[in-house]
Amino acid sequence: MIASLTVAGLMTPGPMTPGLMIAGVFDANGVDLVWRALLVVSLAGTFTSTFYLGMTLVAVSRYLHNTRAELTAAQATPSTPLPPVAIFKPVHGMEEQLAANLESFFRQDYPDYEVIFGVRELSNPAAKIAEQVRARYPQVPSRLIVSGPPTWPSAKVFSLDKMIAGSSRSYFIISDSDVRVAPDFLRQAIPPLLDPKVGLVTCMYRGVPAADFWSWLEALGLSVEMPSGVMVADMMEGMRFALGPAMAVRRDTLDAIGGIAAVADYYSDDFELGHRIWAKGYKVILSHHIVSNVLTRRSPLRTLGDQLRWMKSTRYSRPAGHAGTGFTYAMPFGVLALIAGAALGRWQVGAGLFVLAWLNRMIQSVVVGWGVARDPRALWLCWLYPVRDFFGFIAWILSYTSREFYWRGEMYRFGKGGKIAPLERL
Numbered sequence: 412m413i414a415s416l417t418v419a420g421l422m423t424p425g426p427m428t429p430g431l432m433i434a435g436v437f438d439a440n441g442v443d444l445v446w447r448a449l450l451v452v453s454l455a456g457t458f459t460s461t462f463y464l465g466m467t468l469v470a471v472s473r474y475l476h477n478t479r480a481e482l483t484a485a486q487a488t489p490s491t492p493l494p495p496v497a498i499f500k501p502v503h504g505m506e507e508q509l510a511a512n513l514e515s516f517f518r519q520d521y522p523d524y525e526v527i528f529g530v531r532e533l534s535n536p537a538a539k540i541a542e543q544v545r546a547r548y549p550q551v552p553s554r555l556i557v558s559g560p561p562t563w564p565s566a567k568v569f570s571l572d573k574m575i576a577g578s579s580r581s582y583f584i585i586s587d588s589d590v591r592v593a594p595d596f597l598r599q600a601i602p603p604l605l606d607p608k609v610g611l612v613t614c615m616y617r618g619v620p621a622a623d624f625w626s627w628l629e630a631l632g633l634s635v636e637m638p639s640g641v642m643v644a645d646m647m648e649g650m651r652f653a654l655g656p657a658m659a660v661r662r663d664t665l666d667a668i669g670g671i672a673a674v675a676d677y678y679s680d681d682f683e684l685g686h687r688i689w690a691k692g693y694k695v696i697l698s699h700h701i702v703s704n705v706l707t708r709r710s711p712l713r714t715l716g717d718q719l720r721w722m723k724s725t726r727y728s729r730p731a732g733h734a735g736t737g738f739t740y741a742m743p744f745g746v747l748a749l750i751a752g753a754a755l756g757r758w759q760v761g762a763g764l765f766v767l768a769w770l771n772r773m774i775q776s777v778v779v780g781w782g783v784a785r786d787p788r789a790l791w792l793c794w795l796y797p798v799r800d801f802f803g804f805i806a807w808i809l810s811y812t813s814r815e816f817y818w819r820g821e822m823y824r825f826g827k828g829g830k831i832a833p834l835e836r837l
Contacts, residue, residue: 443755450751450760456744457764463643463739464771470642471778478699481603485699488602496524496597497578501570502537502588503530503819507621507707509540512591516584517548521597525552527578529570533557537588563675564831566819571671581662590616590656591703599700600659610664610693611685613650614657614702615641617784621708627788628799629714633704634786635779635796636803640736641697642783650695653685657702660688667691676830678816678823679724701784715806716817722810728829733810741768742801772797 498516506512516526528541538555545553556577561569571585582601586592603612615638618630641654658681665671668687674680689695709717726733745768752761776796780789789796814825815834822834 446751446754449747450755450757453744453748453751453761453764456738457741457748457767459738460741460744460768460771464741464775466643466646467639467775468778470639470646471783473646474642474697474783481699482599485599485602488598488605492605493522493598493601494582494605495580496521496582496584496601497575497580498524498526498584498586499529499571499574499578500526500541500586500588501529501567501574502541503535503566505536505540506589506705508591508705509537509588510544512589512705513541513544514547515591515593515596516586517544517551517553518594519592519597520594521601524597525554525578525580527553527574528555529558529574530555531558531560531566531570563672564823564833565675565677565680566821568671568675568677568680572675575662575665575671583660583662583665585655585658585660586702587656587704589705589707591619591705592657593700593702596657596700596702600657600698603696603698604659604661606694608694609696610660610667610688610691611653612659612696612698613653613681613685614698614700615654615784616656616702616704617780617786619703619705620788621706623708625711625714626706626708627792628795628802629718630704630706630786631776631780631789631792631796631799632803633706634784634789635776636799638783639775639779640739642779645697649689650697651686651689652682653688653695655679655681656704658684659698660684664688664691664693667693677728678720678818678825678831679728679829682724682728683829715809718803718806719809720816720818722806723814723816723825724829726810727825727827733807737804737807740800740804740807741771742797743804744768745797746801769797772800 500513500516502509502513528538530538530541532538541555545555554577556574558570558573563569575583582604584597584600600612600614603609616633618633620626620630644650668691673687674683677683685695722733725736745765748764748768749761752758752764773793773796776789776793780786780793780796816823816825823831824834825831
C-alpha cells in the first residue's frame, strides 16, 4: 500500500525536511488540500475496518472452537434432569409468517415445557393467530394472558411481568414474536443454566428476509454485522449483555436483579437484562445455537426507521461503543477514496482502496454470515453485503440526529442511559 501511494505521488520516497513539507503544503491550493485530507481519512478508515475484519476472523475461530465443546456437552445432557420450562412470547400486531414462527415453539424436542403468549388486548390481530396455533397443539400446555394497557414505559416488559407471574416454573425462555427456532432449541439453550453460576443464555440470529429488496439488505445485516459485533465483544470482554430474540434465564436470577421490572424503563431491555445479571456476578453465556429472525415487508422509510431505532438504542445504551462503530465500516471509506482519488487525478489509488473495502465486506459476509450464522444468502449474495455496509453507516450517522423513534405504532423518546418515555400511547 505504501508503494502504491508513493507511485501515485501522495508520498515522496526518501527523507523529507520540514522545509520541503511546508513548501508542499503552500504549493497546493486549498481544494487539493481538502481532497488530500479526505484521501488520508479514507486510508485511515480502510486501516481500521481491515483491523476490525481481522479481529472478527479471530473471534469467529474462537466461537466455532467453543461451539464444538458446547454442542457436545448439550448433547450429552440426559433428558431426566432437564427442568420444566416456560416460554414467554409477547405478541403485538401482524407480522410476516407469524403463525409459523409461533408454531416452531410448539415443536420442541423437550420433555416438559409450556408456551405463554402475552397480548395487550384480545382485539389485537396477533391474539387470534396465537389462539389458532394453540388449538393446533393441544398436547402442549399453553395459554394467552391479556395484560391490559401498559403503565410502564416498555409495553413489552409490562406484558412479560404479567406472563412471568402467571407461571409457576423456574426456567424461562423470553423470545420475540418474529423469531423461529429449530426443534432442538430448548435442548441446546437450557443445559447451561443447570450451572448455578450461569444466569442467562443468549442466542445470536440469522436474518430471514421478506420479498422486498430492503428486507434482503436488512437480513444480511442481521446475519453478518450483528454476529460480528457480538463475537468480537465476547472475545474482548466476555458477554455483558443479552440479545432479545431468544434468551434463557432462571427465576432466581431475575429475582436477584429485582425482577423483570428492573428493565421496564428501557427499549433495550435485553441489553439491560443481560448487563444487570452480569453485574450481579452471574455468567452470561453466548449460545452455540443460532435462531432465525423473520422480517416483514415494509416500505424503505419504515426499514430505515427500524434501523435508526436500533442504532439510537445503542447510542444511548453504549455511547462509547456506538461511536467506535463508525470506524468498523469499510464501504464509506472506500467510496470516499474513490471520489477523492478521482478529484486528485489519482484514480488508481482511489479505485484500489474501493476494491479493498468491497473485498473486505465480502469476506466478512462469507465467514460470518455463512460460516457462523449459516445463512446461505450471505454466501451467494456476499457481493451485495458491501451495499448493506454502506447504508448501515448512513443509519449510524442519522442516529445522532434525533432522540425520537417509532415502535409498534407508538412514538417514544430516548433519555439518558437508554431509558425511554412514550410520547403517545394507543
